[in-house]
Structures are given as C-alpha cells and as structure tokens.
Amino acid sequence: MSEASDDDKAAMIHGLYALWMARNDTRDGKRIEEADSVARRVAALMDEWKRVRAREETSSRTTQHAIWEPPATGWLKANVDGATSRSGQDGGAGVVFRDELGAFRGAASVFLPGISQAETTELLACRRAVQMALQQDIPKLHVKTDCLVVARMLNEKERNLSTVGIIV
Template sequence: MQSEKGVLVAIPLSQIDSQSALASWLLGWFAGATDEEKEAMIHSVYGLWLARNEARDGKKIASPHEITESVWEHMSEWRSLHAPKVRVPVPKIAEKWKPPDEGWLKINSDGATSKHGNSAGGGAVIRDHEGTFRGGFCQYFPHVADPEAAEILACRRAIKVALDRNVQKVYLELDSQAVVQMIKQKERNLSPVGPWVQEIKAMPNSVEEFSVSWVQRYANVAAHKLARIGVGE
C-alpha cells in the first residue's frame, strides 16, 4: 500500500510469532494511529481476509498487487459514501415592495404588541402606482395583548383611512397569513375577533374593486415600523 498508493502501513518493530502478540501489537498501534491510518489498516485486513477465503475455496490466492488494488477500491468507495456533505446555503431572496396597478392604492398594514404583552399598536402606509405616499397612520391600542387582534385592528383602521380619501380600487397587503385568510373566508367569523373581521369584510362594499394578499415582512417594513411606533417602542 505504501509503495503503490502512498498510504502509510503499520509494520511491527519485531517479529511476531503468536496471535496474542499480534493482538497486543495491534491494540497498541491503534491507540496512537490517526483516523486515516486506522482506515487503511481495517480495509487492508479485510482485503487479506477476502483473499484468504478465496484461497480456501480452491482458487489461487491473489497477488499483493491485486490485493492492494482491491483494498484501494474498497477505501475509495467507503470514502465516497461517507464523505461529509457540503451544504450549499440557498440565498434568501428578500421580497421588495411593489407598486399597485395604475388607478389603485395599496395599503400596507401591520400590528405589533408591546414587550410586556399588555398593549399593542398598529401602523399603515398608503401609496399609489408611482409609490407616492397618499396617507398613513400609527395608533396605540391599549389593553390589547393578542398579536392577531393588533393586526386586525390596524387593518380595520387602515381601510377606513383609505376610504376617507374616496378610493375606488384598494389593494391591501398584510404580513399575517392568518388575518388574510380570515378576510377572504366567506363564512362568518365566530372567533373573539370576529366582529372586527366582519366589519372589515363589509368595508369593500363601498368601493369598485378590493383585493387582499399576504406579503413577506421584507415588503412590509414601513408599516411594521409605524406599528412599533404606535405601541411606543
């Protein structure tokens, strides 16, 4: 192995004439061997064992070169199967805010609760197809501890602000999938926040077109910052 493949091979310092002496030498050698040396030794012993078995079955024992090649193939296969897998990190593409179609106003709304969990705040930004600021707010919601309730209250206030500007086409974007599903749900909402949700569902009746969708937090940063200001943080 050393002459043909450049792999270091363990060689006893003196002649070994018994199995117990061989076992003692191997244990001592293993204690100080590197992982690569241990790997070569194990595969070499396995290769010799296979060659001996074939000889016992009546076949001609393989030459040292053939045994070396067989051991090297086993080592290469083992290394390929047990090589550490390199994980290539998948870059996260941060979603950016996108303007609505011409004639529409887009509302980005968000809610936030305080660090102590005893109050909340809401914020929203309203922009047109050119990204021009058309309105917004930040508001404090006392005695509101539920993040979902904060989202809904902020959403309700945001739509009211937009409707006060006689908007006919409203595009609402939220970073809460749960709230988006509540607004889209046709059935009556019977949860504790149900009355607010039903009020939001009725608001679009006064406009020509209304759309609501979920968006990543990256595209809702402005509204989130206003919500944090509303809660006083």
C-alpha cells in the same frame, strides 16, 4: 432624502426611533429624557446597526428580500402591520399608503392599550386602513398584511365566528 448616504439615512431613522421611544417613555409616566441622553441612545443604536451590518456583509448565507409589488393602476395599496409591546399588555398598528408608482400617499399609526394579541393588532391595522380610505374617498384599495392568519380571515366568504370575528 434620496440624496442622503445610507449612513445618513440610518442616522435619521435611528434618531426618529430614539425620539419615539423617549416619547413613549414619557407617555408611560417616566421622566422626560434629556437631549444628551437621547443622543447617546442614537449613537448606541448606530453602533449596533453598524456591527449588525458588518456581520451581514461577511455572512455567506443568502437571504431573500421581499420586493414591494405595486397595486393595479388606479388603486392604492395599504401595507399594514400590527404588533404587541414587549410586556404583551399593549399593542400598536400602522398603515402606509402608496400608489401604483410607489409614491407615498399617507400613513397612520395607533396605540392600542390593552390589546395583547398580535392577530387583533393586525386586524385593527387593516380596519384603520379601510377607515382612512373611506374618509378620503379612495374607492379602490388593496390591503396587504404580512399575517397569513389575518389574510385568510379577510378572504373568507363565510362569517367569522371567532373572538375577532367582529373586526373581520
């Protein structure tokens, strides 16, 4: 993967995304999508990606990019994220584990039917990270979330009495 060009990497990512979307459509009761239809979707995603990338290169606006910070030596870092579907009826959560060298140490994703609040999906992603760490006997875990509200909840010393307090 490290030897692949940026365009090749993008094609792989878009291909996996299109397959994932086809899988989700099938899971939601839609007819299994034909391979050529998935390939056309990948081509359309690639075209869109190239157009957006070209605009970004010509933009004079500066953007800040988040830089991944490794955990302390001997710790694993779990980057978590939760999201809701476009319809707002379901959610999903994911976690990626990396060590202090940035080496991939594991990942998971989970579909959350009926979960429609972004903070709840983010908290459930955090819980999944802790569950996996316990299952794999990982004693030192740094959980990183991009949701400030959730980060504050997790760092509070007092008991959380909100509707999501049981997750915290």
